[in-house]
Amino acid sequence: MEPRSKSFWWLTAFFALFVLFLYGPTVTIGILSFQGPDGGLTFPMRGVSTHWFHALFAQQAVGDIWGAWRRSFVLGLMVMAVTVVVSVMAGLAFRKHFVGSGVLFYLAIASLVIPSILVSLGVGLIFNEGGLPIHWATSAFGAQLTWTLPFGLLVMFAVFNRFDKRYEEAARDQGASAWQTVRHVILPIIAPPVIGVALFGFSLSYDEFARTLLTSGSYNTLPLEIFGMTTNVTNPVIYALGTLTTLFSFAIIAVFLGVVWALGLRRRRGGSDAGKSV
Amino acid sequence: MRTPNDLELVHLTKRYGTTVAVNDINHVFAPSTYVCLLGPSGCGKSTTLRMIAGHETVSEGGIILNGTDISRLPPAARGTAMMFQSYALFPHLTVRDNVSFSLKMKGVDKATRAEKAMKLLDLVAMAHLAERMPAQLSGGQQQRVALARALITEPRVLLLDEPLSALDPFLRIRMRAELKKLQRETGITFIHVTHGQDEALALADEVVVMNNSVIEQAGTPREVWGSPRTEFVARFMGGHNVVTFGGQRVALRQDAVRIAAGGQPATVTASVTGIEYQGDRVAVTSRTELGEEVVALVPDAAFFAQPINPGETLGLAWDEGRVHRLEA
Amino acid sequence: MRTPNDLELVHLTKRYGTTVAVNDINHVFAPSTYVCLLGPSGCGKSTTLRMIAGHETVSEGGIILNGTDISRLPPAARGTAMMFQSYALFPHLTVRDNVSFSLKMKGVDKATRAEKAMKLLDLVAMAHLAERMPAQLSGGQQQRVALARALITEPRVLLLDEPLSALDPFLRIRMRAELKKLQRETGITFIHVTHGQDEALALADEVVVMNNSVIEQAGTPREVWGSPRTEFVARFMGGHNVVTFGGQRVALRQDAVRIAAGGQPATVTASVTGIEYQGDRVAVTSRTELGEEVVALVPDAAFFAQPINPGETLGLAWDEGRVHRLEA
Amino acid sequence: MSESAKGWLLASPLALVLGAFLVLPIGMIFVVSFWQATEFSIEPAFSWENYEFLLTSPVTWKVFLATFKYAFLTWVFTLLIGFTVAYYLAFHIRSAASQTALFLLCTIPFLTSNIIRMISWIPFLGRNGIANQALISLGVIDQPLEWLLYSDFAVVLAFVHINTLFMITPIFNTMTRIDHRLIEAARDQGASGWQILWSVIVPLSKPGIMIGSIFVVTLVMGDFITVRFMSGSQSANVGRLISNDIGLLQYPSASATSVVLLITVLMMIGIVLRFVNIRKEL
Amino acid sequence: QEIKNIKLRQVGTGVSNLNEVGQKVKEDLGFSLDMTALDSDAVTQRAATQPDSYDIADIEYWICKKVWPTGNLQAMDVSKIKNYDKIVGIFRDGKLTPDSKIAQGTAPNTVGFVEGPGSKKFAPEQTQWMTLVPTIYNADTLGIRPDLIGRPIDSWAELLNPEFKGKASILDISSIGIMDMAMVCEAMGKIKYGDKGNMTRAEIDQTIAIFTEAKKAGQFRAFWKSFDESVNLMASGEVVIQSMWSPAVTAVKSRGIPCVFQPLKEGYRAWGGGLGLSKSLKGMELDAAYEYINWYLSGWVGAFLMRQGYYSAVPETSKQFMDANEWGYWFEGKAATADIANPFGKVMAKAGELRDGGSFYERMGHVACWNSVMDENQYMVRKWNEFIAA
Numbered sequence A: 001m002e003p004r005s006k007s008f009w010w011l012t013a014f015f016a017l018f019v020l021f022l023y024g025p026t027v028t029i030g031i032l033s034f035q036g037p038d039g040g041l042t043f044p045m046r047g048v049s050t051h052w053f054h055a056l057f058a059q060q061a062v063g064d065i066w067g068a069w070r071r072s073f074v075l076g077l078m079v080m081a082v083t084v085v086v087s088v089m090a091g092l093a094f095r096k097h098f099v100g101s102g103v104l105f106y107l108a109i110a111s112l113v114i115p116s117i118l119v120s121l122g123v124g125l126i127f128n129e130g131g132l133p134i135h136w137a138t139s140a141f142g143a144q145l146t147w148t149l150p151f152g153l154l155v156m157f158a159v160f161n162r163f164d165k166r167y168e169e170a171a172r173d174q175g176a177s178a179w180q181t182v183r184h185v186i187l188p189i190i191a192p193p194v195i196g197v198a199l200f201g202f203s204l205s206y207d208e209f210a211r212t213l214l215t216s217g218s219y220n221t222l223p224l225e226i227f228g229m230t231t232n233v234t235n236p237v238i239y240a241l242g243t244l245t246t247l248f249s250f251a252i253i254a255v256f257l258g259v260v261w262a263l264g265l266r267r268r269r270g271g272s273d274a275g276k277s278v
Numbered sequence B, C: 001m002r003t004p005n006d007l008e009l010v011h012l013t014k015r016y017g018t019t020v021a022v023n024d025i026n027h028v029f030a031p032s033t034y035v036c037l038l039g040p041s042g043c044g045k046s047t048t049l050r051m052i053a054g055h056e057t058v059s060e061g062g063i064i065l066n067g068t069d070i071s072r073l074p075p076a077a078r079g080t081a082m083m084f085q086s087y088a089l090f091p092h093l094t095v096r097d098n099v100s101f102s103l104k105m106k107g108v109d110k111a112t113r114a115e116k117a118m119k120l121l122d123l124v125a126m127a128h129l130a131e132r133m134p135a136q137l138s139g140g141q142q143q144r145v146a147l148a149r150a151l152i153t154e155p156r157v158l159l160l161d162e163p164l165s166a167l168d169p170f171l172r173i174r175m176r177a178e179l180k181k182l183q184r185e186t187g188i189t190f191i192h193v194t195h196g197q198d199e200a201l202a203l204a205d206e207v208v209v210m211n212n213s214v215i216e217q218a219g220t221p222r223e224v225w226g227s228p229r230t231e232f233v234a235r236f237m238g239g240h241n242v243v244t245f246g247g248q249r250v251a252l253r254q255d256a257v258r259i260a261a262g263g264q265p266a267t268v269t270a271s272v273t274g275i276e277y278q279g280d281r282v283a284v285t286s287r288t289e290l291g292e293e294v295v296a297l298v299p300d301a302a303f304f305a306q307p308i309n310p311g312e313t314l315g316l317a318w319d320e321g322r323v324h325r326l327e328a
Numbered sequence D: 001m002s003e004s005a006k007g008w009l010l011a012s013p014l015a016l017v018l019g020a021f022l023v024l025p026i027g028m029i030f031v032v033s034f035w036q037a038t039e040f041s042i043e044p045a046f047s048w049e050n051y052e053f054l055l056t057s058p059v060t061w062k063v064f065l066a067t068f069k070y071a072f073l074t075w076v077f078t079l080l081i082g083f084t085v086a087y088y089l090a091f092h093i094r095s096a097a098s099q100t101a102l103f104l105l106c107t108i109p110f111l112t113s114n115i116i117r118m119i120s121w122i123p124f125l126g127r128n129g130i131a132n133q134a135l136i137s138l139g140v141i142d143q144p145l146e147w148l149l150y151s152d153f154a155v156v157l158a159f160v161h162i163n164t165l166f167m168i169t170p171i172f173n174t175m176t177r178i179d180h181r182l183i184e185a186a187r188d189q190g191a192s193g194w195q196i197l198w199s200v201i202v203p204l205s206k207p208g209i210m211i212g213s214i215f216v217v218t219l220v221m222g223d224f225i226t227v228r229f230m231s232g233s234q235s236a237n238v239g240r241l242i243s244n245d246i247g248l249l250q251y252p253s254a255s256a257t258s259v260v261l262l263i264t265v266l267m268m269i270g271i272v273l274r275f276v277n278i279r280k281e282l
Numbered sequence E: 001q002e003i004k005n006i007k008l009r010q011v012g013t014g015v016s017n018l019n020e021v022g023q024k025v026k027e028d029l030g031f032s033l034d035m036t037a038l039d040s041d042a043v044t045q046r047a048a049t050q051p052d053s054y055d056i057a058d059i060e061y062w063i064c065k066k067v068w069p070t071g072n073l074q075a076m077d078v079s080k081i082k083n084y085d086k087i088v089g090i091f092r093d094g095k096l097t098p099d100s101k102i103a104q105g106t107a108p109n110t111v112g113f114v115e116g117p118g119s120k121k122f123a124p125e126q127t128q129w130m131t132l133v134p135t136i137y138n139a140d141t142l143g144i145r146p147d148l149i150g151r152p153i154d155s156w157a158e159l160l161n162p163e164f165k166g167k168a169s170i171l172d173i174s175s176i177g178i179m180d181m182a183m184v185c186e187a188m189g190k191i192k193y194g195d196k197g198n199m200t201r202a203e204i205d206q207t208i209a210i211f212t213e214a215k216k217a218g219q220f221r222a223f224w225k226s227f228d229e230s231v232n233l234m235a236s237g238e239v240v241i242q243s244m245w246s247p248a249v250t251a252v253k254s255r256g257i258p259c260v261f262q263p264l265k266e267g268y269r270a271w272g273g274g275l276g277l278s279k280s281l282k283g284m285e286l287d288a289a290y291e292y293i294n295w296y297l298s299g300w301v302g303a304f305l306m307r308q309g310y311y312s313a314v315p316e317t318s319k320q321f322m323d324a325n326e327w328g329y330w331f332e333g334k335a336a337t338a339d340i341a342n343p344f345g346k347v348m349a350k351a352g353e354l355r356d357g358g359s360f361y362e363r364m365g366h367v368a369c370w371n372s373v374m375d376e377n378q379y380m381v382r383k384w385n386e387f388i389a390a
């Protein structure tokens, strides 16, 4: 192993501080979620208990966390699926240099940079004026897509910029139809970043507040619910929720890493003598 | 001689916007030959090959295989198969699955697929590594898998775009022998793009030299090397001096130039500008009074018996009969 | 002969974990020589070069330049400069700024910088393209810029890692002549890594052949090619047959093998397995009764006067004096 | 079918979604921005009144200024931190596996609800929060620091916390594509660590920096909730102005503010895009 | 269709959109009530712009003033409301007792009735058609931390007392906040208002100017917008004096932190909420909604709300659902005879403690103004934005 330079240690320290900063609130939430039954949202701790985790699964005074969670989860899955499919399709499309691709691309960029409350407002207005029912699965769904799709698209650009076109040509040469090429060659090769897009799409949707605010209709998604909860006596239940969310994220990422690792394992299977001559 | 099974390019042209990559070329490839397509970078070799394979649309002209124009067919329907530079093996499939890919696309059942793939892997001596992933193979092994994958479609014509360029010279020489052997065994026409003239000479039954989007000369290696039609071919194929002789551009083989020792009659006098050792021979470069560079290939024993240093003046001689007239 | 200005490697070793990339090598490079470091892929050439340049730490041993151990100094303080494979020109800087980069780092003022850069660009005949960006240059032009950039630091030793590998063969031959010329003009020691033996023979004052992390043989091209020490060197340098003769492994130059026509006495009989056309010569490969492959290089005229086909049996002859004994 | 037609076919879902949920709504906002509102209802009409008020009101200028201030400060800090972290990951972490692992480590907090994370700053930064208590018990201060919470400091801190990831990701992405031989070449040419950083790495990371800046600046410019939470409602940015208007059912005025904000943001991004070809640099 | 298959959707803030109510409805009436809690801005928006997204809107009277003219709510037939006659006078003729004066601002009676089913104009008198059925209301004042202040507070003017520099707070909801400001300015004697509930531009300017100056001087620690924020500000000691809601004070106290809902000599700022019916409600759903409203006024919910410190619109019926100790403590302002628990079982007051502000009549009788929407509302909002941005 090469010896490490001094700057390496400085940077490691900086990185550690940064991670500490990132996790500061997460850790605070983690600690406070174990408040005693009489504890509040702030320090000091008044005893230590898992009371609030139990409370999380019981009925709340206000609102319906689990209903909201179910909606957010379903919505997240919907957004995830559509984001993956549409952005992969669009990624494929943009390699074809079709007329107007520039306009569409800049539209996607615009979609990314437009402040989210405007989208919320606009979608709300359109549905109102058009007499369409505002519902989390229609208007909120659409509003969230304006945020996750450009993201997915950018990732797809990054993926296809690095994708060797010869794989496709080889597939076509081997008699694969356009669909077979996508199904048997392109998708398997780009699978890891696509899984990344899926994860990202899900979590962006799951945590989206502003775009859902004016578009969710009768029922709240989780972020709105949490915000709604703050209009009454809030208690460490929301910290318990935060802690569980974090653990949930850890689990998802672990699964993701597991899948990627398993894919890699399959590719490595059978040992290797790559690099050695014939 | 025309046979029904040959491949013919008819007025084949490819334009990218205003640049013409392939300019109205006509050529007939005889069946069961090993053809090398040779030329400097950017001359249109890859484009020609890719048009034949169907990975590039034809701007004008046609490609006739076995009597039918295949130039509008999809790649897999043409009876050609392509082997790509750096092989383009599917990284997510095992060696066997790579080879049986086209059968899977056709819907052939698993057992038949595996059997046929193993037969081809046997042919290229890779059956023992059928379960490996491409990343676990060396360059030479990857090449063989790519070959097997191309051959499983039972093509009439196999197209190879610089298949050896990623290998080190040692390996390259071994692999080209394998290619040649395989071509002979299968009887398929191989069209092999390269820009190494030694490779082309060693491998080909027919050498096609391209330059500036057109075919400059085609023929057996001996024809092309021995009787270059133009100055470009003479220079590009190597081993020749191009000099002006009696107001004419001529090619003169480097090994036909003698250094006139002592009192021997010299055709020209020249001053030595460079000495390049080549192992069993030494290339002596000198500049004639006309300012033309002439290389003489001298056997090493002869050279070291009477070493020459840059800056010296010497006489060069050659037999009139060895001078080869070039077209303007 | 030791001079104060030479570069010496002393017990130089490099380990990556458990793999030994360079194993205890010792060598003295004489000043103002053109050295080619040659060997198969993975033998440790790049690692050696990078240790000299200071881009890789030394596991053991030392590197002595001009009497001081430079093996712990930062790259720029060593008196060496490196030219990278595919050149590593800064893509965001113009040609001129690339060349004057090191001066800028030293804080030299703008005018001086520009002046000096232009002088070096002149040297490599690139002054007219000083304002271009690297992406706008051809491979050969990029190489010259990289050379100018390396030379501006006035190194004692210039290290080149496969500088020609990205070029097509035509260009490669031209560029190697330029390298050689430049080395002669500047009087700097060039250490050039390559795995092309023809390149090494043509360029080098000294050839260093590496294999399996050690130096297998070093010497002038003529020494190394003409008197290979081991079977590996003989095979790797090319142009030799390695056969067993009187119970001993010997090297036999391919151009020293004659085909015994008619009633001439033959040393061995063999059956022809391959014919490879090389332009002015033809390589005839045949298998002796001992199962050893022997290549005979036959002048083309002689060959085509009496063509030989694979499968034929013929007699091979050579002079006893041309046999070169190899070390075990 | 032609390539272009195939392209459109594949891109049509994207085009449809963007058309329906972006172009139409923004168009609607644009139209509504010329309408009139009474206390109770929106009335289709054409009037410059909303814009006239907006562009002549000192509040607008102040609020836009505050918005730019937050955007700028956040941009500076996220850039410094994001660049350093990306640099560390790309150039000091050797194996790709550790790079990915550390990078994912940075993304996890991002997956916890923003609102919850924001709420949790209060026990941390408050007058009696962890930070103050720690500082007091360390003897650094003897009075709690008031400016830790409900201040511009808190706002910028939260922005940096939320948005740094958007800076790290693209910069890291470009940096991993820098050929390591360029760094060696620079070192060979006598460049010191700082010089390498400044003359080679920074220029070559520019596309990533640009893309990250676009993310951060637009996210901050459009935010309305962070500023409210972290400043204790004591500061306003444009997003809050809009959300206040929306809360008070002043849709036309909210729309007019939105249009101005949108134009500002698009102009800024337009300028950035002139210097970087996002499509190529990803 | 059976009644048990009916599902009514109610939106409102977390203040009154309590799940226990929904549960009890299911028990008592057999149909389902889905509660969605939002922050107050979002409730207004829903009510005003998305009438199809709810069946019942739980909103405040001042919000009603803005929402009603959109036509998204339908008027309710008084004759179908059983306990109409028992509803506190405040919500009918505006008078708590026959001789009380109607306070300034958007008093509930001024926006409580319309002329007819389709009318968008409020009626000055009681009519057959009600806009909202009152459910919950209270009189707000300043909350203080007696332990940190250590002296009696008796006037709204104390909010701007430099003594509390950096430790004061008000609401960041303009319609409510402006009223608090007016109470303060008036108490300080700086401004004499014609009608605090309907200020002139000059009055608005003056009021905002005074507070802007204070803000710049660092008087305020923060402004709050949600219930929760006010609790946290107070509980964590960030703020020692602020305008506050009664249950928020209770919430602070329940954490063992001393906090007083301080009655002040100038009186209270009051607010009231009620249920409105979406215009799209009809048929069996509409019947169910009436049933729900009648149930709402029949006492159980009133008691439930009163135990949290709010008041019930029909105290008489609620009394039946409370024991004497509770009724005495919460309504009559008597000392508790035993521990007082909130509906969630948490002890709010020990035996012997008195409710801040005394009895119902003492509190609701001292309302100085109601949360309001003024004629110059738009102007006021702009000035408010200026204040926030200052």
Ligand SMILES: Nc1ncnc2c1ncn2[C@@H]1O[C@H](COP(=O)(O)OP(=O)(O)OP(=O)(O)O)[C@@H](O)[C@H]1O
Residues within 6 Å of the ligand: B016, B019, B020, B021, B039, B040, B041, B042, B043, B044, B045, B046, B047, B048, B195
């Ligand atoms: N997709 C394309 N668009 C525009 N021009 C192209 C394209 N592909 C090739 N060309 C141009 O067509 C000409 C021929 O290219 P081609 O790839 O056939 O050359 P080549 O002989 O294979 O060269 P090399 O030896 O470098 O591979 C070149 O001038 C090249 O720049």
Ligand SMILES: Nc1ncnc2c1ncn2[C@@H]1O[C@H](COP(=O)(O)OP(=O)(O)OP(=O)(O)O)[C@@H](O)[C@H]1O
Residues within 6 Å of the ligand: C016, C019, C020, C021, C039, C040, C041, C042, C043, C044, C045, C046, C047, C048, C195
């Ligand atoms: N960073 C590294 N970590 C581990 N092993 C390495 C590393 N770099 C090189 N090696 C190993 O050290 C040995 C020598 O490598 P080196 O790059 O010097 O070979 P080379 O002679 O330059 O080969 P080539 O001709 O392919 O460039 C190889 O076995 C290689 O796998």
Ligand SMILES: [Mg+2]
Residues within 6 Å of the ligand: B045, B046, B047
């Ligand atoms: Mg090519």
Ligand SMILES: [Mg+2]
Residues within 6 Å of the ligand: C045, C046, C047
């Ligand atoms: Mg190397």
